[in-house]
Amino acid sequence: MKSEIIKLKESVEENEAAVQLEEDIQKLADRFAKIDLERDKETNRQIEKLGGRVAMLSTEIEEQKNDVNYIKAELKESYEQVESMRTSFKEVKERYAFIEVSQSALKNQFAQYRSCLLYTSD
8 A cells, every 4th residue: 555655646646746837838938929920020020120111112213213314304305306417507507508508609700790791891
């Protein structure tokens, strides 16, 4: 009977140790869950921060795209104006060449007229 009591006592001690071990395991599990929860909260905060930064950068990129498109339009307009000026300059140059040719022809005609007048006045 004494051996049975000792066995029962040992069994009770083993059960108490098992219960204590389960409690310790549960405490550790709770602690790890709390740590995971805090880590998840921090991760979510960082994700929100990054989301805000991404949104801000997206807005800046969109504004820069608009600026680039505006500059492209201005450059296109300036190029068209330059092309128009080149065409106008070419036309003026052609008119000037025509005027020079006409002036030369008029000088020749005037010289001929003058020589005719001189010839007939003799």
